[in-house]
Amino acid sequence: MSAQTELEILAAGAYASLQDGGRRGHRRIGVPWAGVLDRRLMRLANALAGNVEDAPVIECFEGGLQLAARGGAVKVAVAGDATLELDGADGRRQIVPWRSLTLADGESLRIRKLGGGRIAMVAVAGLAVPPVMGSVSTYVRAGLGGVDGRALAAGMRLPLGADHAYGTDRVLTHPPAPDDRPIRIVPGPQADHFSATALDALVGGDYRVTAEADRMGIRLEGARLEHAGSADIVSDATVPGSIQVPGSGQPIVLLADAQTAGGYAKIATVITADLGRLAALRPGQALRFALVDAVEGARIARAAEAETRSLLASIRPLPSDGVDLEALYTANLVGGVVHALSAEYRPLY
Amino acid sequence: MSYRILDAGDAALTIEFGRVIDPALLAAVNALDAAIQRLQQAGALPGVIETMPTFRSLTVFFDPLATDRETLLAALQPAIAAAEHGAPATGRRWRLPVCYAGEAAPDLAEVARTLGIDEAEVVALHSGTDYLVYMLGFLPGFPFMGDLPAALRLPRRAEPRVRVPAGSVAIATGLTAIYPWESPGGWHLLGRCPVPLFDARRASPSLLAAGDRVRFVPVSADECRAIEAALRSGDLDPERWLDADDDTRSTTAEDAA
Numbered sequence A: 001m002s003a004q005t006e007l008e009i010l011a012a013g014a015y016a017s018l019q020d021g022g023r024r025g026h027r028r029i030g031v032p033w034a035g036v037l038d039r040r041l042m043r044l045a046n047a048l049a050g051n052v053e054d055a056p057v058i059e060c061f062e063g064g065l066q067l068a069a070r071g072g073a074v075k076v077a078v079a080g081d082a083t084l085e086l087d088g089a090d091g092r093r094q095i096v097p098w099r100s101l102t103l104a105d106g107e108s109l110r111i112r113k114l115g116g117g118r119i120a121m122v123a124v125a126g127l128a129v130p131p132v133m134g135s136v137s138t139y140v141r142a143g144l145g146g147v148d149g150r151a152l153a154a155g156m157r158l159p160l161g162a163d164h165a166y167g168t169d170r171v172l173t174h175p176p177a178p179d180d181r182p183i184r185i186v187p188g189p190q191a192d193h194f195s196a197t198a199l200d201a202l203v204g205g206d207y208r209v210t211a212e213a214d215r216m217g218i219r220l221e222g223a224r225l226e227h228a229g230s231a232d233i234v235s236d237a238t239v240p241g242s243i244q245v246p247g248s249g250q251p252i253v254l255l256a257d258a259q260t261a262g263g264y265a266k267i268a269t270v271i272t273a274d275l276g277r278l279a280a281l282r283p284g285q286a287l288r289f290a291l292v293d294a295v296e297g298a299r300i301a302r303a304a305e306a307e308t309r310s311l312l313a314s315i316r317p318l319p320s321d322g323v324d325l326e327a328l329y330t331a332n333l334v335g336g337v338v339h340a341l342s343a344e345y346r347p348l349y
Numbered sequence B: 001m002s003y004r005i006l007d008a009g010d011a012a013l014t015i016e017f018g019r020v021i022d023p024a025l026l027a028a029v030n031a032l033d034a035a036i037q038r039l040q041q042a043g044a045l046p047g048v049i050e051t052m053p054t055f056r057s058l059t060v061f062f063d064p065l066a067t068d069r070e071t072l073l074a075a076l077q078p079a080i081a082a083a084e085h086g087a088p089a090t091g092r093r094w095r096l097p098v099c100y101a102g103e104a105a106p107d108l109a110e111v112a113r114t115l116g117i118d119e120a121e122v123v124a125l126h127s128g129t130d131y132l133v134y135m136l137g138f139l140p141g142f143p144f145m146g147d148l149p150a151a152l153r154l155p156r157r158a159e160p161r162v163r164v165p166a167g168s169v170a171i172a173t174g175l176t177a178i179y180p181w182e183s184p185g186g187w188h189l190l191g192r193c194p195v196p197l198f199d200a201r202r203a204s205p206s207l208l209a210a211g212d213r214v215r216f217v218p219v220s221a222d223e224c225r226a227i228e229a230a231l232r233s234g235d236l237d238p239e240r241w242l243d244a245d246d247d248t249r250s251t252t253a254e255d256a257a
Helices: A039-049 A198-204 A272-279 A294-313 A325-341 B023-041 B069-083 B108-115 B119-127 B221-232
Strands: A006-012 A015-019 A057-061 A065-070 A074-079 A082-088 A091-095 A100-103 A108-114 A119-124 A157-159 A183-187 A207-213 A217-221 A232-237 A242-244 A252-254 A261-264 A266-270 A289-291 B004-007 B012-016 B048-053 B057-062 B093-099 B131-136 B143-146 B161-164 B168-172 B175-178 B183-185 B188-192 B213-219
Touching (some): A006 A015, A006 A074, A006 A108, A057 A065, A065 A100, A100 A108, A183 A272, A183 A294, A266 A272, B023 B048, B023 B057
Parallel strands (some): A183 A289
Antiparallel strands (some): A006 A157, A074 A100, A082 A091, A183 A266, A207 A217, A217 A252, B004 B012, B012 B057, B131 B213, B168 B188
C-alpha cells in the first residue's frame, strides 16, 4: 500500500495561508468572506495546475515559502512575479513562475522573493482540505478553515486526494503586465460625512502604505481627510474595499478578513477590479486614487473579467522539457526583471 | 419612512432607513431583509450574493458581472417601499448566565464609581433589562444589544484593551455585548458569559440572531465554571438557555451547576 501523498510546508515565509474564493453567506452573523486577496492570481494558478478556478490555493506574502512533495509526486503552479528555486534530484535550479511543475517525491520548491507585488498564489493539484462553513479559506481570528483555522507553518502537511491527476504541465507565456495606474474608487457610502474638500484631497495626491497592512486592511498615510462632524457613525456594513476614516483623518482600506461592520464613516469604496492590485502594494509604496461612479466601476469589472478570461484561454501545454522555456519568456518578463532589481525590501511582519 | 440608496462600490449598495439606533428602523431593516430572502428563494434576484442587516440599514452584496445596479434597484423597489410597514422581528428569547464577580468583571468597580452608584446596583440594572439583539458583526457571533438603562450609559473606554477575553460581557454607548472571541476592544467589561456564542460545527453557527431578545441571569464564579465544564464535556446544549416561553427545557443555571 502506497503512503498518502502530501505537500509539506518546510517554511511559511512572511505569511502564508490556504484561501479559496471565500466564505459567502455569513456576513449577517459577523463572518467575513476571507478568501484570496487577488482572485485573478488564484484563477490563473488553478488553471495552470489543472484545478477548477476557485480551488483552494496557498496565498503567500513576500518570499520564503518552501514546499516539498512527500509520499509521491505533487503538481504545483505559481502565479505571481516570483523568483523560484527547485531543489531536485539533479541539484538546485531556478524556475520561472506562471507555469505548473511536478515535484517528484522529496523535491522541494522555494519562493525566494517576489517582484512586482507582495502576493503570490501557489495552486496544488488535487489538494484535499475539507471546507468549513462552505469554504477552505483560513480566517484566523475565528479559527475557521485552512489547517485547524491557522495560518500555514513549517511542519504542516497538506493531504492530496486519491484522484489528483497528472496531466501535461501548463504555462502562461504572457503573464499580466504590472499596472500602476491609480486605484479607482466610488464615492460613498458616507462621503457626506466629510468636508466638501475631502474627496478632492483623497484623489489629489499620493498616499503611502504604512507598516499596518495585512489581510484585514491597509492603513494609508497622506493628506488628512476632514470629517464634517464626528468620525463616528452608528455601525453599518463594511465591504471589502471600504475606505473608512477614523478621527485621525488617515484612511484605512478594508480587505478580505476585515470586520463585517464598522463605526467609522466610509468616504469611498475601492472597486472590485482594483482591490487585488491594492492589496499587493508593499509598506512604503505610494499610490493614487481616481474617482469613478458605481456604473463605471461595474463596466471596469466586466472589462477586467474579459481580460482574465483571455489570460486563462492563453494557457497552453508546456513544450516537453528541454525546450528553452526560460529564454522563451524572459523576454515577456522585462517588468518583472526591473522589479527584481529594485532596492531590497525588508518585510514588516 | 424615508430611505436613501448609498453606493458601496461596484458590488454592493446600502438601503439606509435612518442614522440612529431605533427599534422602528430595525423593524424596517428586518422586513426588507426577509423580503429579499423570499425573492432570492423564488429566483427573482439573480446576482445577489447575500445581505447584511444592521441597526438602521441593509447592505446588498451582488456580483456586478451577473446583474447591475439599476436592474437590482428596480427589482428591490417594491420590497423597499413595503419595508416601512414591517413588524418587529419575532426572535427567540434567551436567558444567559453571567458571572459579575472577581476577575470576570475587571471594570465593574470603575463603572460603578464613574456612574456614582454601587456595584450591586450596576449588576441589578444590567441583569434586570430585556435586550434586543440589533445586529451581529464586528466579530463572528458578536451581538450588538440594547438598550441599556439610562443609568448605565457610558462612552467607550479612553484606552481600548489590546486583549479582551472571550466571553466578556461588556457595555458602551447605550449598548451591551458579549465578545465571542478574544480580541482588542474598547467596551467596559462587567462580567463573563460561559455560553459559547459561535460554533462552526452547528447548523446555525451563531447562537443569537438579529431580532432575538436576551436577559442576563447572574451566577456565581463557581456556577460559571461548572457550566463551562459541562459545556466542554458536551453535557450541555447551549439551546437550554432559551427562555421557557419558547422552549420547555429548564433554564436555570442551578441545574447546570
